[in-house]
Amino acid sequence: MSLAEARPASPAVFSRIAPGRLMWIAVLIATIVLVMLPANALPAWAWKYPLAWQVPFGSWISAFMKWLMESASFGFFTVHDFTRAIAWTLDLPLQFAKSVFATGFIQGQGSDAVVILPAIPWFAMIVLSVAAGYAVGGLALGLQMGFGLAYLAVFGQWDSAMVTLASVLVASLFGAAGGLLVGLACVRWRWLERIVSPLLDVAQTMPVFAYLLPMLILFGFGPVSAMVATVIYALPPMVRVTIVAIRAVPEEIRSLGLMTGCTRRQITWKMLVPSALPALMVGVNQVIMLSLNVVIIASMIGAGGLGWDVLTALRSLNIGKGLEAGLAITVLAVLLDRFAQALAVRSGAAVQGQSTGRRNILIGGLGLGLALWAAAAISQPLAVYPEAWKLSTGAFFSDIVSWINVNFFSTLEAIRTGVLLNVLIPVKRFMLALPWPWVVAVIALAGYRLGGWRLALTVGLMALFPVVVGLWPTTMITVYLTVVSVVLSALIGIPIGIASAQRPKLWRVVEAVVDTLQTLPSFVYLIPIVMLFRVGDFTALIAIVLYAVAPAIRYTAHGVARVSPHLVEAGAMNGCTRGQILKRIRLPLALPEILLGVNQTIMLALSMLVITALVGTRDLGQETYSALAKADVGRGLVAGLCVAFIGMVADRLISAAAGRMRARMGVEA
Structure with missing residues (x-):
């Protein structure tokens, strides 16, 4: 492209595009005129769509869901039985992850419950995370992982954070694997991509609130429904990244696979996917971040964890508790984001010189972490972070907000009122007045x-x-x-x-x-x-x-x-x-x-x-x-x-x- 092409267009060009600009100016003027017209200037249906013309999609969907869960069957079992069986199956990895990170492995129920093996203790988790961070991203990432998890323990957010971490890891695993498989299928069959693409658009743009309820009806109240909703929300980026990444693999790699007699499955899993791994890891990172972003909404239907803490604080206007839980989510998000980014960089870089040393650090950290976990299993009180060591910033944040409200209430109220009266309300009235x-x-x-x-x-x-x-x-x-x-x-x-x-x-x-x-x-x-x-x-x-x-x-x-x-x-x-x-x-x-x-x-x-x-x-x-x-x-x-x-x-x-x-x-x- 030459410099001349970047300069303003010539008069001849303006003469060609002027009618289009004039058309949009006319549309703008007509819009203003329509807003200013009295209500009886146009037919009533132009302002308010008649009730008799409305299509009751909502009633149809509700009736279908009711029939699906109460009457539909596959012969020997109903849809309700089928979805509950899926929920039970999906609950297995989720409960295992929660047992490892949060609750421990428990035998029995209620007062008869006995902890066979406690959850991985905070100090063992910090050792493991530092070793994993160092192996993937070097000393800086290892220290970030250690300090971040220590923050969660010191400020009393450890238990809720581990529940959230377990949910996010399982949901991310399902989201990344499902997105990879769907993306590979779309690469193989173009007609499937044309079908899936609008569904992905809807899944990405539809609010999570909207499909929490169908998940609740299908899979029951609890963390499984929240996890399924999270996977649906987080899966589209992985599908799109997979499609782009696989198609970006050089054609020479495919040709080499065909020349060496590889089957289609071998070409896909041993050549295309490894070659596209750095880009695929970016998609995994997006899945993790989106999954973490839904934890608060998912807490409405039983996900628990930090999301529930933030939600209860928001409902009770407890600024200190809400900000502490919110900062804990932020810390967890930053740690997962940095780790996933480092993993993506490492998967695409040749790090042969440092791989042996970092691998030894990882193995050593893993061994030490397991030893500390075993020590906590022998003496279970060691697994709990001491209450006397915990700190809280809740009162500090509450005092800051109270001080701002007391000293700057008039200023804040003036800003709020000014924006409402001069911007928000006029624009709102304009939009509502459009036919x-x-x-x-x-x-x-x-x-x-x-x-x-x-x-x-x-x-x-x-x-x-x-x-x-x-x-x-x-x-x-x-x-x-x-x-x-x-x-x-x-x-x-x-x-x-x-x-x-x-x-x-x-x-x-x-x-x-x-x-x-x-x-x-x-x-x-x-x-x-x-x-x-x-x-x-x-x-x-x-x-x-x-x-x-x-x-x-x-x-x-x-x-x-x-x-x-x-x-x-x-x-x-x-x-x-x-x-x-x-x-x-x-x-x-x-x-x-x-x-x-x-x-x-x-x-x-x-x-x-x-x-x-x-x-x-x-x-x-x-x-x-x-x-x-x-x-x-x-x-x-x-x-x-x-x-x-x-x-x-x-x-x-x-x-x-x-x-x-x-x-x-x-x-x-």
Whole structure:
């Protein structure tokens, strides 16, 4: 691409694209006019979809689930028996992991229960983790693992953290293995990928609340249902990473396997999968982080652990207890993230020189850890961290929040009220005043302009779905909060990304902050914000922006930094200032990448928006949460599908726009 292509378009080009711009200006003016029209200017059905026209998908789904669990059978056994058998089978590895890490191996029940072998004690676990961290990532990772687990013990979070760790490890194992198998099947059969792809989109964008209830009905109340829901939520990234990683393996490796007489199975498992292992480990890392992010939600149906501690603290507004449990989840997330990243790097690097020494350290640590575990089994009180050694920061955090509320209440209330009156409420009223036929038509028009009739039909039908199920007003409230949150995230994230892309020292600081924001579980954001601003849309807005701003920063920095230095140098040689190079060269070329960052910001905003139903929003998240509380599976799934379709419409349109920009500029994805 030459420098001339990066400069502003010629008048001839403007004459070609001007009609399109004029069309969108006309659409904007028409939208404003429609909002300002009196209610009787259009037919009543344009504002409120008639009840007689609505399709009762929710009732159909609820009736189907009732028939499935009460009447459906496979001859000798019912569906209820079949799903309970699956639950019993899945419970075996989960109970084994909990026995190892948390409860110990127990014989008998109730008052007759006897601990045969205690759970691995805290000091043995620290020794094992330090050895494993050193073997995988060196001394720095080993020390991080040790200090992180010691923090959990010192601050009294060990028992709950080990329950959470057991659940996450088992769910991650099932998610990674299932995602790998589905991804390999999609690589082998293209028709299967076409079927699976939209299902993955729905699973990734549908709120976890929506399918907690079906899992509860199918598998019963308890940790197994929570684990299945966690696996469904965490599996899609592994499937997508597997497809990309296997297809990226050089063709020469496949040809070598065929030439040496390998079967298809041998080529897959002995050549393709090992060659793609570094990329696959990135997918495993994503599965682990997503699994950990669901533990609080899953605690609503019996998962327990740190998630339950955070949830109870949030319900009782116990700031100290909630932040302690939230920080424990954060520590656990950071440790698992760092370990998985190091494992991914190690799987793709040749570390022959250090492998023997690190392997000996690992074996020695394993032996010492097992010896300490045996000592704890002989003297079981050793396995328990002494109460006298525990510390607590709960009172400290509570005092800080109380001090802020006492001294800055007026300022915080003024900020909250100002944003509500001047931003949130006007945007909300504007969105609710839009007639649904016009919104659906504009979305379909955007799809046609960006991707043709197929995309127009797809996004148009997705936009129509909330209308026909009677959830249009609730959907527009969701859209309004998402739009405001994403705009604010972009206004914060894009300038930070631009500034840090050209300053390596600044980027190191920003990257550490972004990594922290992406590692923090979503519920952790809610606790201090609720304490400062109480419940409501403003609280949800702050939590969403904090959770969703990271992709806007990262993608912008990546897009600006990867612009060809030859183009930048050519601009400087032509006398362009630094600002002109940024506006005329870097930003235009980075725009597709920035759009993809905005796309990811929308996905995270929707994910967080559903969770903010716990702090008083009245959107689709509240609809799914209420359905879970009332055991209304149809209502929950329909509301979840509405959220999923919002995300999928945004994803399809933004991806199509980014693709058109890349094609226009001749830039490869």
